[in-house]
Amino acid sequence: MLAALVQGPLLRIIPVGLILLAVQRTVFVDYKVAGVVIEIMMIASAAAGVAGGSERGALFGFVLGIMFDLAEGTPLGSTAIAMTVAGAVAGLLALIAADPQWWLGALFVALGTVAGVMTVPLVRVFIGEAHPFTTDLYVIVPVMAAAGALLSPIMIPLARWCLRVKTPEWKQPIAETPL
Amino acid sequence: MAIYSVGRRRVILALILTSALLLTLDLRGNPAVDRARDVMAVVIDPIDSAVGVVASPVERAWNGIVNYNDLEQENEALQEEVDRLIGTQVSGEAAVLQAQEILALNNLPALAGIPTELAQVVGGAANNIDQIIEINKGRRSGIEVGMPVVNQAGLIGKVTSVTETSARVMLVTDPRYAVGVTVTAGPDQAATGDETVTTSPSGLTPEQISDATSTTTTSTTVPVGDPSAPTATVAAGSELPTGPPTPDTTLPGATTESVPSFIDPVTGEPIPAEVLTALAAQAEADAAAAAAAAAEAAAAEAAAGVTTTTTEPVVVRKEYGSLEGRGARLLPQIRFVQDNPSLAELQVGDLVETAGGSESLAPPGIPVGRVANRADRPGSGGPLLDVELNADLTRLNFVRVVIYKPLSEVEQP
Numbered sequence: 001m002l003a004a005l006v007q008g009p010l011l012r013i014i015p016v017g018l019i020l021l022a023v024q025r026t027v028f029v030d031y032k033v034a035g036v037v038i039e040i041m042m043i044a045s046a047a048a049g050v051a052g053g054s055e056r057g058a059l060f061g062f063v064l065g066i067m068f069d070l071a072e073g074t075p076l077g078s079t080a081i082a083m084t085v086a087g088a089v090a091g092l093l094a095l096i097a098a099d100p101q102w103w104l105g106a107l108f109v110a111l112g113t114v115a116g117v118m119t120v121p122l123v124r125v126f127i128g129e130a131h132p133f134t135t136d137l138y139v140i141v142p143v144m145a146a147a148g149a150l151l152s153p154i155m156i157p158l159a160r161w162c163l164r165v166k167t168p169e170w171k172q173p174i175a176e177t178p179l
Numbered sequence: 180m181a182i183y184s185v186g187r188r189r190v191i192l193a194l195i196l197t198s199a200l201l202l203t204l205d206l207r208g209n210p211a212v213d214r215a216r217d218v219m220a221v222v223i224d225p226i227d228s229a230v231g232v233v234a235s236p237v238e239r240a241w242n243g244i245v246n247y248n249d250l251e252q253e254n255e256a257l258q259e260e261v262d263r264l265i266g267t268q269v270s271g272e273a274a275v276l277q278a279q280e281i282l283a284l285n286n287l288p289a290l291a292g293i294p295t296e297l298a299q300v301v302g303g304a305a306n307n308i309d310q311i312i313e314i315n316k317g318r319r320s321g322i323e324v325g326m327p328v329v330n331q332a333g334l335i336g337k338v339t340s341v342t343e344t345s346a347r348v349m350l351v352t353d354p355r356y357a358v359g360v361t362v363t364a365g366p367d368q369a370a371t372g373d374e375t376v377t378t379s380p381s382g383l384t385p386e387q388i389s390d391a392t393s394t395t396t397t398s399t400t401v402p403v404g405d406p407s408a409p410t411a412t413v414a415a416g417s418e419l420p421t422g423p424p425t426p427d428t429t430l431p432g433a434t435t436e437s438v439p440s441f442i443d444p445v446t447g448e449p450i451p452a453e454v455l456t457a458l459a460a461q462a463e464a465d466a467a468a469a470a471a472a473a474a475e476a477a478a479a480e481a482a483a484g485v486t487t488t489t490t491e492p493v494v495v496r497k498e499y500g501s502l503e504g505r506g507a508r509l510l511p512q513i514r515f516v517q518d519n520p521s522l523a524e525l526q527v528g529d530l531v532e533t534a535g536g537s538e539s540l541a542p543p544g545i546p547v548g549r550v551a552n553r554a555d556r557p558g559s560g561g562p563l564l565d566v567e568l569n570a571d572l573t574r575l576n577f578v579r580v581v582i583y584k585p586l587s588e589v590e591q592p
Contacts, residue, residue, distance in 0.1 A: 018222070018223065018226050019226065019230065021223060021226075021305075022223060022226040022227045022229070022230040023230055024305045025223075025227055025302055025305045026227055026230050026231045026234060026302070027230070027234045027238070028305070029302060029303045029304070029305055031238075031241075035507065035508070036307055037303075037304070037305060037306060037307050039305070039306060039307070054191060055190045055191065058190065058191045058194050059190070059194065062194045062197070062198065065198070066198075066201070067219070068305070068306075070215055070216050070219035071216075071220070071223045071305075072304070072305055072306065072309075072311075073216065073311075073339070073340045073347050074306070075202055075205050075206060076201045076202060076204070076205035076212055076215075077197075077198035077200070077201035077202035078198075078202055079306070080194075080198040080201070081198040081199070081202075084191065084194045084198060085195075088191045117307075120306065120308055121308060123202075124308065127202065127206060129354070130354060130355065131354040131505070131506075132308060132354070134354065134506040134508075134509070135506070135508065135509070136506050136507065136508055139508075140307045144307075
């Protein structure tokens, strides 16, 4: 069991998650884009889905979400569900391409991030909050999607390292031009 | 290549169900979860500090590049504001002192006698849903869940969770926030009329007597010779002491001895009580001089034939309601108010203060803001009032936690 823990991804996810959490709480809280806090942990969860598939992405998102909920005082599990969804959705989208190009990866991260961001107020509805869907979402969603796409070149390799996923050696063959 | 399978779907489902289970445990209240939060706070605190140390040079460089011009302009504007405030500070402090004395004499509810705890804002909400800040004082400083938080401008929010050394404050703009408030007529509507009315029974034209009268807050016409009318008269050629502009009375922390309410804008230090006492004495001397001038003016009234009558502003409490936050981009709104034109009409500019009450988490009299918009609803719903907050929630640095418990929670001996 100990060996599984050491060899598994948790040993890397937790410290990286703590650093991402601290960065989100200190840097991104102060530097908002159009009034929107860039939720770097949500983006990392979506990137993990692209890097390691839906299962690992969901696990990555779950761990980061629990850490976020514990640190921020939000209902425990509410953000974890959202980040799990972000990782799972991005991972499912990544099934479309075997070896996605960088822009396709960025697109998947952006879409996974959007799924996660939209899930947060949805969960809040289920736990009885009065008005979680505010007009702010019209700004939050596009800004977060853009941030996810922009940060994906950093986040996907980071998630790949955390999940111990090796860069695929197999490359998609380039279509030969007819003579 | 990631391959979709039933096994993967089960893992995702298990994680979501686990989250739902934890959510249920947390919402029902679980000490283990509370302990886990405390542990997490202890773990994340040094990492936050370390990241802050690493990131601060980069942040400063970025601020230097991006915000330099804005800061320069803001600095100039603030310097002008400081100059203006220095001019109004003396009279403002004296007026507040007098108001405190009156409140104490009448046993009116206010913040008098309620201790406060100064705290610094050390963080904000790290997501886009909650409107929350974190302060650096917690249980050790006597802070408990539910206590109201204010700054010099007015109400900011309430404490929602506390650890040993920190606390989280839900801002007024959070959609989950609600507090009972009272709507009061603004100073421009507080008395019987908005315009100065000057009578000239001697038959002089307004132009002829324009130098003989001075504008007061409000006036009513009183016939000369009416002995029942308490009038203050001004002789021709004399001027009432106009004094500096009306002081800012939105000083929630300024009503208790335990609070260093008056901050010197130059040094940032609290003004000593001796100085304030001297200022109060000076204000009384000024009032005596004004009374003497008024008596002298009364003697000349007959000759000038001009009567200017002033009335003391009357505080008109219009309605009680519930103030609710609506997110960072929308103004908080007052609901559950009924417009009653026979008493007073709710309108833009009205003042909003906390209403207090035996079960309210906030004591009465904390200024909240002003009515910025009024929207009428059909039926018996009553109007909705948007409230422009006194406090600038985007620039919070130091705040005060009012160590207050509602009467219903105070243990009786």
